[in-house]
Amino acid sequence: MIVGASCRSRLPPFHFKEESVVNVVYLVSVLWKSVKMLRRVVARGLWSGHGAVRTSVEQRNKEIRTHQDIAAKLLVGWRSCDGFRGLHVTPSCYKTQDRKEMLASMPVKDEGTEGEVTQGLDTSLEGSGGMFPDEDTPNLLCDGVRFADLPILHARVSKNNTMLTLTDGKGMVKLYRSCGVEGFKNAKKGTNIAAQATAISLATRALNQGIKTVRVKVSGIGPGRMAAVKGLTMGGLNVVSITDDTPISFNYSQRPRKARKL
Amino acid sequence: MGVGPRHVQFVARTVLVKKNNVEEGMRVLNRLMGKEGLLDRYRLTRHYEKPTQMRRRVNFEKAKAIYNEDMDRKIALVMRKNRLNPWVGSA
Numbered sequence: 001m002i003v004g005a006s007c008r009s010r011l012p013p014f015h016f017k018e019e020s021v022v023n024v025v026y027l028v029s030v031l032w033k034s035v036k037m038l039r040r041v042v043a044r045g046l047w048s049g050h051g052a053v054r055t056s057v058e059q060r061n062k063e064i065r066t067h068q069d070i071a072a073k074l075l076v077g078w079r080s081c082d083g084f085r086g087l088h089v090t091p092s093c094y095k096t097q098d099r100k101e102m103l104a105s106m107p108v109k110d111e112g113t114e115g116e117v118t119q120g121l122d123t124s125l126e127g128s129g130g131m132f133p134d135e136d137t138p139n140l141l142c143d144g145v146r147f148a149d150l151p152i153l154h155a156r157v158s159k160n161n162t163m164l165t166l167t168d169g170k171g172m173v174k175l176y177r178s179c180g181v182e183g184f185k186n187a188k189k190g191t192n193i194a195a196q197a198t199a200i201s202l203a204t205r206a207l208n209q210g211i212k213t214v215r216v217k218v219s220g221i222g223p224g225r226m227a228a229v230k231g232l233t234m235g236g237l238n239v240v241s242i243t244d245d246t247p248i249s250f251n252y253s254q255r256p257r258k259a260r261k262l
Numbered sequence: 263m264g265v266g267p268r269h270v271q272f273v274a275r276t277v278l279v280k281k282n283n284v285e286e287g288m289r290v291l292n293r294l295m296g297k298e299g300l301l302d303r304y305r306l307t308r309h310y311e312k313p314t315q316m317r318r319r320v321n322f323e324k325a326k327a328i329y330n331e332d333m334d335r336k337i338a339l340v341m342r343k344n345r346l347n348p349w350v351g352s353a
Contacts, residue, residue, distance in 0.1 A: 115289025116296035131290060133276050148272070215272065221304060226288055233282045242287050244275040244295060248303050252310070259309035 103262075110192060112157065112225025133241070142240050143213045150240060151211050153202075155218045155228045160187075162195040162224030164202050166211065174209065177202040179224075195224030196231035203235020213238040219245040 138148040149169040156163045166175040179189035182198050206214070214237050216229055233239055269275065275295070279287040295301050311319070 113292045113296065113301055114285075115292040116301060118293050130280070131278055131287070133273050133278060137273070137278070217272075221301065226285070229284045229288060233284050239279050239282055239284050241272065241276055241278045242284065242291055243272055243277075244291055246300070246304050248300050249307055250303070252307065256308060256310050259311070 109159070110223040111159075111221045112192070112223055112227065113221060114226055143238070145213065147215070147240065150213055150215050151206075153214045153216045153232065153237075154245075155216060155224070157195075157218060157220035157222040157224045157228070158190075159222045160190040162189075162198060162222065162228050164198055164228060166202060166206055166214070174211070175202060175205055177205070190223055192223040192227035195227040196234070198224075199228045199231025200235040203232050203237045207236055211237075213240055215239070215241045215243070217243045217245050219247070221246065 138146065140147040142150060151169060151174070152167050152171070154165040154167065156165070161179050163178040164176070165173055167173050177198050179194040179198050182194065182201060184191075184194040184197075188194055206212075214232070216232070216239055218225055218229065229239065229242060275291070277287045277291045292301070
C-alpha cells in the first residue's frame with residue numbers, strides 16, 4: 001500500500017515530462033487543423049456545387065426563350081454537372097466520360113495492319129498494274145525459277161511473338177527463326193523491332209545458303225506483320241509476292257477463351 | 263488458305279510485289295482484307311463472343327447498314343444536279 005495515493009490511481013503514477021506534453025499538444029493541434037480544413041473543403045465543394053447549379057440553371061433558363069427548344073431544356077439538368085465536381089455530383093455524371101478518357105489514353109495496339117483504313121476514292125482494279133496474280137502467275141519466271149517452285153517464307157504473327165520459317169517450294173523446312181531464338185525475352189518479343197531483327201537475321205542466313213528470291217505467306221495480326229516482311233527486304237532477300245493466310249473462321253472449331261474484362 | 267475449305271494457295275489473298283516495294287504491297291493487301299471484313303472477323307475469333315454479345319453486335323450492324331443505305335441514297339439525291347462537271351475534285 002502506497003502512502004498518500006488517491007483511491008483512483010490504479011494506473012502507474014504519471015510522470016510529468018515536458019517533451020511528451022509538447023508532443024501531445026502538437027498532435028492535437030494538427031488534428032484539429034486538419035479537421036477544420038476538411039470541413040472547409042467539403043463546405044466549399046457543396047456550396048460551389050449548389051451555387052453553380054443555381055447560377056447555371058438561371059442562365060440557361062434565360063437563354064431558352066422558346067418553349068420549343070425541348071432538347072436544350074433537357075440538357076439543362078445534365079449540364080449542371082459541367083465544370084465543377086461537387087462531392088455529391090461526381091459519381092453519376094462522369095462515369096461514361098471518365099471511362100472514355102481512360103480508353104482513349106491507353107496506348108494504341110500495333111497490329112501491323114497499315115493501310116486497312118484508307119481515306120479517299122477507291123481506285124479501279126482493272127489490271128491494277130500487274131499487282132494481282134492470274135492464271136499465268138504460277139509459270140512466271142523469277143531469277144530463272146518458276147513462281148510455283150520458289151521457296152516460301154511463312155511468317156506466323158501473334159500479338160506476343162513472330163515466328164519465321166523458310167521452306168522450299170514443296171514445304172520442306174530449311175530455316176526457322178523466331179524472336180525468342182534471337183534473344184528477346186517475354187514482352188520484347190511482341191514488338192516490331194524484334195520482328196525486324198529476326199527477319200534480317202533469317203535473310204542473312206538464307207543468303208548464305210544461296211536462297212535469294214522468296215514468296216512470303218503471312219498468318220495472323222500483330223506487331224510483326226509489317227515489320228517482318230520489311231526486315232526481309234532490309235536483310236537483302238528479294239520478295240516476289242505476299243499472301244495472307246490468317247485462319248478466318250465463322251464458327252469456332254475450338255472455343256477460344258473468354259474475353260478479358262476491361 | 264485458312265480454316266475450312268481452303269482457298270487456292272498463292273492465288274487468293276495474294277499481292278505481287280514489284281521492286282521489293284513490300285510496304286505498298288502489304289498496304290494493298292491490308293486494305294482489301296479490311297474492306298472485306300476479314301481482319302475484323304479474325305479479331306472477333308481471338309476471344310469467345312457470348313451469344314448475347316453476338317446478338318447485340320449483329321443487331322447493331324443491321325441497324326447501321328439500314329442507316330448507311332438510306333444516307334447514301336440521300337447523298338446521291340442531293341448530289342444529282344445539272345452541272346457541267348458533277349464530280350468536282352475527282353479524276
